Each structure stands twice: as structure tokens, then as C-alpha cells.
Amino acid sequence: MKPFTQNIQSLYQAHKQELAGSDQPQIAAKRETAANHFFQTELPTRKYETWRHHAIDELVSEKYDIQTQPSPYQPVNEYFKCELKNINANTYTFLNGWYVHENSPLTVFDNGMIIGSLAEALKSHPALVSEYFAKQDIEKNDNLLSLNEALFTDGLFVYIPDNLSVEIPIQLISIVHCFSPLLVQQRNLIVIGKNSSLSLVQCDDSFKNCESFINNVTEIFLQQNAHLHYYKLENKDEKSLLVNQVYVNQSEYSEFVANTITFNAGFVRNSMNVNLNEPEATTKLYGLYLVDKEQYVDNQIFVRHFAPNCTSYQLYKGIADDKASANFNGHIYVAPNAQQTNAYQSSKNISLTDEARITTQPFLEIYADDVKCSHGSTVGQLDEEALYYLRSRGICERNARRLLLFAFANEMAEFVDIESLRERLNDMIRRRLSGELTICDNCRLHCSAEHHFSFENISIKL
Amino acid sequence: MLQMLEINNLHVSIKGKEILKGVNLKVNRGEVHAIMGPNGTGKSTLASVIAGKELFEVTEGTITYKNKNLFDLSIEDRAREGIFVGFQYPVEIPGVSISNFMKTALNEIRQYRGLPPLTASEFLKLMEEKKKVVELTAKLSNRSVNEGFSGGEKKKNEIFQMAMLEPELSILDETDSGLDIDALRIVANGVNQLKTKETATIVITHYQRLLDYIVPDVVHVLFDGKIVKSGPKELALELEEKGYDWIKQEYEQGKLI
Ligand SMILES: Nc1ncnc2c1ncn2[C@@H]1O[C@H](COP(=O)(O)OP(=O)(O)OP(=O)(O)O)[C@@H](O)[C@H]1O
Numbered sequence: 059m060k061p062f063t064q065n066i067q068s069l070y071q072a073h074k075q076e077l078a079g080s081d082q083p084q085i086a087a088k089r090e091t092a093a094n095h096f097f098q099t100e101l102p103t104r105k106y107e108t109w110r111h112h113a114i115d116e117l118v119s120e121k122y123d124i125q126t127q128p129s130p131y132q133p134v135n136e137y138f139k140c141e142l143k144n145i146n147a148n149t150y151t152f153l154n155g156w157y158v159h160e161n162s163p164l165t166v167f168d169n170g171m172i173i174g175s176l177a178e179a180l181k182s183h184p185a186l187v188s189e190y191f192a193k194q195d196i197e198k199n200d201n202l203l204s205l206n207e208a209l210f211t212d213g214l215f216v217y218i219p220d221n222l223s224v225e226i227p228i229q230l231i232s233i234v235h236c237f238s239p240l241l242v243q244q245r246n247l248i249v250i251g252k253n254s255s256l257s258l259v260q261c262d263d264s265f266k267n268c269e270s271f272i273n274n275v276t277e278i279f280l281q282q283n284a285h286l287h288y289y290k291l292e293n294k295d296e297k298s299l300l301v302n303q304v305y306v307n308q309s310e311y312s313e314f315v316a317n318t319i320t321f322n323a324g325f326v327r328n329s330m331n332v333n334l335n336e337p338e339a340t341t342k343l344y345g346l347y348l349v350d351k352e353q354y355v356d357n358q359i360f361v362r363h364f365a366p367n368c369t370s371y372q373l374y375k376g377i378a379d380d381k382a383s384a385n386f387n388g389h390i391y392v393a394p395n396a397q398q399t400n401a402y403q404s405s406k407n408i409s410l411t412d413e414a415r416i417t418t419q420p421f422l423e424i425y426a427d428d429v430k431c432s433h434g435s436t437v438g439q440l441d442e443e444a445l446y447y448l449r450s451r452g453i454c455e456r457n458a459r460r461l462l463l464f465a466f467a468n469e470m471a472e473f474v475d476i477e478s479l480r481e482r483l484n485d486m487i488r489r490r491l492s493g494e495l496t497i498c499d500n501c502r503l504h505c506s507a508e509h510h511f512s513f514e515n516i517s518i519k520l
Numbered sequence: 521m522l523q524m525l526e527i528n529n530l531h532v533s534i535k536g537k538e539i540l541k542g543v544n545l546k547v548n549r550g551e552v553h554a555i556m557g558p559n560g561t562g563k564s565t566l567a568s569v570i571a572g573k574e575l576f577e578v579t580e581g582t583i584t585y586k587n588k589n590l591f592d593l594s595i596e597d598r599a600r601e602g603i604f605v606g607f608q609y610p611v612e613i614p615g616v617s618i619s620n621f622m623k624t625a626l627n628e629i630r631q632y633r634g635l636p637p638l639t640a641s642e643f644l645k646l647m648e649e650k651k652k653v654v655e656l657t658a659k660l661s662n663r664s665v666n667e668g669f670s671g672g673e674k675k676k677n678e679i680f681q682m683a684m685l686e687p688e689l690s691i692l693d694e695t696d697s698g699l700d701i702d703a704l705r706i707v708a709n710g711v712n713q714l715k716t717k718e719t720a721t722i723v724i725t726h727y728q729r730l731l732d733y734i735v736p737d738v739v740h741v742l743f744d745g746k747i748v749k750s751g752p753k754e755l756a757l758e759l760e761e762k763g764y765d766w767i768k769q770e771y772e773q774g775k776l777i
């Protein structure tokens with residue numbers, strides 16, 4: 059057993075009695091199974107196909123601790139700036155994996171919505187939660203799923219009952235603030251009832267540079283004709299390891315739209331697993347990553363078509379500068395009975411230096427014969443002819459590059475339905491590409507709309 | 521200062537192949553020059569070298585523009601000094617709107633000249649005014665630069681940019697090709713409106729028809745990488761009638777330069 063695993067084992071032994079759900083045999087058993095699975099399999103190494111570019115086991119510390127109790131209430135929103143102002147969302151903030159709340163950890167609304175702490179929901183709504191909680195097969199998934207399942211602390215629980223269109227988006231903010239190596243494992247559970255819809259905006263952010271390993275799992279269930287728009291913004295400092303695993307389970311006529319945007323990263327791995335379980339479901343996965351220095355971002359997509367007449371789209375775009383690297387793996391599985399599947403995948407990348415590395419790998423596994431599938435990937439440089447054209451009109455090379463990069467990246471913002479969020483993203487992409495949106499001491503996502511793009515006097519970074 | 525551009529013994533190669541083999545040309549303010557010549561003789565190459573395209577290697581000769589050595593100026597500084605090339609094949613740039621493009625270009629040029637940037641409303645007003653020059657529809661100006669434009673729309677868009685940037689020296693490379701009869705008239709009128717006593721225009725064309733609208737002071741024939749014959753506007757008519765065979769023969773017999 060490697061030191062990392064040994065440490066996890068002793069953390070698990072020491073704390074298993076106090077972890078959320080430990081008083082419920084069903085949950086405790088799931089944790090136990092997951093823990094044993096992890097002790098046996100340990101962290102994935104480069105030998106795993108989907109980990110061959112960058113192995114997390116080479117990056118982790120041997121000394122992580124976990125925070126076993128909720129953080130005492132503190133006005134986190136005051137020192138945290140990722141407010142994406144004006145998007146008018148209901149905000150739920152998590153600090154080191156725990157819901158920070160002033161009053162009640164879980165709110166049951168008049169219309170039947172339940173939103174708040176998963177740890178609390180495990181206690182107060184055990185029957186409802188266990189209907190959905192931890193339904194993924196740990197044997198068939200990444201070992202990091204078992205790590206989370208064994209030792210998660212808390213997370214966001216959202217339950218939207220049938221026939222309810224939630225107008226105001228929910229914003230989930232996850233902050234990490236630590237002084238010594240910390241393992242943070244949030245476990246989110248999102249259930250959208252029949253004919254209901256919701257927008258969820260998730261910000262992953264770090265507050266204070268510390269050696270953290272964040273291994274979050276979000277399980278999503280979309281019932282018949284349910285709609286979820288899921289926006290994920292990641293802006294992490296270079297010291298952090300962030301793994302976000304999302305597992306989506308879709309019923310008939312449901313629609314899932316995800317926008318995963320990574321502005322800065324130490325090591326970020328987004329794994330997006332979508333199961334189209336019933337006919338006529340649609341999933342649209344968009345992603346954008348802008349990395350520089352020695353950052354690394356990895357997007358692992360796995361879309362499984364288990365039923366006929368479903369549609370899936372994937373469009374991921376990335377820019378890598380300096381010595382940054384990025385990887386995209388898009389796996390599409392079409393089961394034998396999943397006739398009339400439409401599955402599209404496209405990955406487009408720009409690598410700005412010789413040292414930047416971008417790899418992209420489609421993987422189509424198709425067992426039905428009546429399907430429409432397409433995939434394409436490009437890794438290129440900026441179009442020299444376009445640069446020349448812009449410069450020949452008096453635009454300096456630096457700004458010409460920036461115009462082209464912005465045009466390339468901003469296409470992804472166009473898929474955002476919340477207008478204020480889209481505008482904010484435009485602005486953030488602009489500033490990211492002009493080197494302004496980098497990690498500073500106590501504020502990561504400067505989401506202020508006041509800064510407008512001016513080409514004249516900004517020093518370009520990316 | 522009357523003289524604007526002077527090209528002396530210009531030799532240009534691409535990938536080791538010599539394209540221009542000693543071009544000489546003088547253009548004064550207020551003049552219109554036409555350059556004609558068979559396909560592949562180097563007309564667009566000449567335009568690109570003046571714009572500053574790095575792909576081409578100048579092996580010999582000089583270009584003086586407004587008393588400056590043109591080769592000392594970067595691509596963007598040439599534009600800021602008033603050079604504009606309307607390209608034969610304008611590039612499509614997805615995602616960059618014409619207005620963002622023009623605003624950036626104009627403000628950089630203004631900054632170079634020590635002028636403050638235009639305010640948003642000043643800029644919009646200018647756009648509206650200049651769109652009229654080539655009867656450009658509002659729809660086009662909101663779109664990405666040249667993306668999905670028809671051949672004729674691309675050419676109109678080049679002249680629109682010229683109108684926005686108000687250059688001193690305009691080089692229009694086959695701006696007439698691909699235009700229908702009405703569009704040709706509109707574009708030619710646009711060019712004429714933008715002409716002043718202080719500016720100079722070089723039109724590269726295969727068709728004398730354009731020269732009915734934009735009347736040249738001199739017509740040059742570029743052949744085998746050199747300007748082998750220059751003459752008054754009637755030369756264009758003669759070329760249209762007789763083709764280039766006689767030029768070729770005279771050239772081969774050493775009767776031309
Ligand atoms: N990028 C390039 N690579 C290789 N050869 C080139 C390149 N650009 C131009 N050439 C060659 O240079 C020569 C001159 O081309 P140029 O485009 O200047 O001709 P032109 O006189 O403008 O012709 P046309 O009337 O057809 O527009 C041609 O033989 C062409 O093939």
C-alpha cells in the first residue's frame with residue numbers, strides 16, 4: 059500500500075464513526091465498500107488509459123488531513139469575491155467541503171424544493187436521499203469515485219419536485235481555505251423531477267494558497283422531461299489539485315446542458331459521465347479551457363447511449379500557452395439497442411508555444427447499426443493569414459492575436475443562456491486573454507463588469 | 521511634397537523563385553495608376569510586398585514611401601502611415617465582428633497619430649456614414665469579418681474598410697472581379713468619392729471596364745516580373761482588344777525595357 063493510501067486508511071478508521079450518515083447502516087455500508095475498494099485499487103497511475111498523460115498519484119501529498127466537522131459560521135461571502143454579481147442567484151457556499159450557513163442547514167420550501175446540506179439531508183430525509191444517493195457502480199468507475207464515497211464530508215443537496223420551473227439559478231460556490239495539506243471531498247446530489255427545470259452555476263475557487271486535493275463528486279438525476287443547465291467555472295491556484303467528477307443519469311425527454319470553463323488550474327481534471335438511460339434524451343456538453351504557465355487541465359467525457367433516439371453533443375475548445383498542457387478524451391458508447399442515436403464530438407485547440415502540449419483523443423464504441431456519429435479534433439496555431447489581414451489594417455500583432463484568441467474562445471460563451479452570466483464570461487475571457495485574470499492573493503474571480511476591454515494599453519500575457 | 525511612392529529595381533522571391541525581377545514605379549499624390557498584366561506575373565505579389573507580407577523575400581531594390589524607407593516599417597505601421605491594400609482574396613475571420621475589427625484598427629491608427637480614441641457614439645456615426653459609401657447593408661456589418669460573404673460582398677467590405685481608414689495610398693487588387701454591374705458601379709463610385717488631391721490610388725485589374733469609372737492617369741503592364749510598358753488610359757483599351765501576345769512578342773524581341 060502506498061503512503062497516500064495508508065494515510066487514507068488511517069483517516070477512515072479514525073473518523074468513520076463521525077462521518078455523515080454513519081448512523082445509517084445503508085450509508086455506512088456504502089462507505090465501507092467504497093473504502094475497501096479504494097484500499098485495494100489505490101490512486102490511478104499512468105498505467106490507466108485515461109490517466110496516461112498526467113498521473114495524480116505523482117502529485118499528491120502523504121500528509122492530507124480532512125476536516126470532519128462543519129466550519130463554524132463565518133461571513134465567507136464578505137471575503138470571497140466570486141459573486142458573479144447581478145446574476146441574481148440563490149447562493150450556497152461551501153468551505154472546505156462543508157456548507158456554511160447562518161441558520162438552517164437545509165431548507166424545505168413551500169413549493170416542495172429542498173436545498174442545502176447533504177449531510178443534513180441524510181439525517182432528515184433518509185428515504186428520499188437513498189433513492190438517488192451513490193447509484194454509480196464503483197467497480198466500473200474511476201477509483202477516485204470510491205475515495206469520495208468513502209470519505210466525503212458534505213455537499214449540496216438539491217431536490218426539485220415535479221412540474222416546477224425554477225426561475226432563479228442556484229449558485230454553488232466551493233472555496234478551500236487551509237494552512238496545511240487538506241483533502242476536500244464534497245458530494246453533491248441534484249435531483250430534478252418530471253417536467254421541471256433548473257440552472258446551476260458552480261464556482262470552484264481557492265481562497266488561500268495551500269496544498270489541497272479536492273475530489274468532488276456530483277450526482278445528477280434528470281427525470282422525464284427535466285432540464286438542467288449546469289455551468290461550471292474553475293479558477294484555481296497553481297498549488298491545487300482539483301478533480302470534479304460528474305455523473306448524470308437521464309430519463310426520457312430530459313435535457314442536460316453543461317458548460318465547463320477552466321480559467322486557471324494547477325491540476326484540474328473534469329470527468330463528465332452521462333448515461334442516456336431512456337429514449338429521446340439530449341445532452342450537450344461544452345467546455346473551454348485557457349491555461350498557461352505550467353497548468354494542466356484534463357477533460358474526460360464519457361457519454362453512454364443506452365436507449366434509442368437520444369442525442370449527444372460535445373464541443374470543447376482550449377488554448378494552451380507557455381508550458382501548459384491540456385488533454386481531452388471523449389468517449390462515446392452506443393449500446394446495441396440504442397438505434398437512431400445522434401452523437402457528435404468536436405475538440406478544437408490552439409497551442410501558442412512549442413512547449414505547450416495538447417492531446418485530444420476521441421473514442422467511439424458503437425454497437426448499434428443505425429446511428430449518426432461524428433467526431434473531429436484539431437490542434438493548431440493561430441491563422442497566420444488572418445493575423446496578416448488584421449495587421450494590414452493597422453492593428454499591432456499583440457492585439458491582432460488577442461482578437462483572434464478572443465473570437466476563438468468566446469464562441470463558448472454564446473452557449474450560455476443566462477444573459478448576465480454570459481456577459482460576465484465575455485468579460486472574464488477578455489481579461490483572461492489579456493493576462494489580467496490571474497490568481498491574486500485573496501480574490502480569484504474578479505467578476506466586476508466595470509472593466510471593459512480596451513485594446514490600447516494592456517500588456518498581453520496569453 | 522508631390523511624390524508619394526517610389527519603387528526602384530525591386531526584386532522579390534518566394535521560396536527561392538524570383539517573381540518580381542526589377543520593378544520600377546513612381547506614384548505622385550493625386551494620381552491614379554492602373555496595373556494590368558497576365559495571370560501570375562506578380563501583380564498581387566507587388567501589392568503584398570508593399571503591405572509588408574513576410575512570406576516574400578526582397579532580394580534587391582528599394583521602396584520609398586513618403587520619403588521613408590518602407591522596409592523599416594512593420595505591417596501595422598505601414599497601415600498607420602496611410603497604406604491600404606484591398607486584397608484580391610480577403611480572409612475570413614470567424615468570431616471577429618466587423619465593428620470590433622474596425623474600432624480596434626481605427627483607434628490604433630489614431631493613437632499612432634496622437635489622436636484620442638473615438639467615443640462609442642462617434643464610432644457608430646462614422647460606421648453609418650461610411651457604410652453609405654459602398655451601400656453596405658446593416659446586416660453585413662454585424663457579422664464576422666468576411667465569414668460566409670459572397671465574392672462581391674467581400675470586395676465591398678474591402679472598400680468599406682478603406683472608407684473607414686481614409687488611407688493616403690490605396691492599392692486595390694482586382695477589386696472589380698466578382699462584382700456584378702451595379703456593384704462595380706457602386707464600388708467604383710466609392711473609390712472616386714474617397715479620392716482627393718492628396719491621395720494616390722493604384723488599381724490592379726484585368727478589365728478596362730473598371731477604368732471607365734476610375735479613370736487612370738497611367739496604365740502599366742506588368743509582365744514577367746517587370747513593368748514593361750506604361751502609357752495613357754488608351755493603353756487599357758488596346759490591351760482589352762489585342763490581349764497580351766503583342767506585349768510578349770515585343771518583350772521577347774527586346775523592344776520593351
Ligand atoms: N505563397 C506562394 N507560394 C508559392 N508561390 C506563390 C505564392 N504566392 C504567389 N506565388 C507565385 O508567384 C507568382 C505571381 O503570383 P501573383 O499572385 O503575384 O500573380 P498575379 O499577377 O497577381 O496573378 P493574377 O492575375 O492571377 O491575380 C505566381 O506564379 C504564383 O504562383
Ligand SMILES: [Mg+2]
Nearest residue numbers: 563564565608
Ligand atoms: Mg493577383
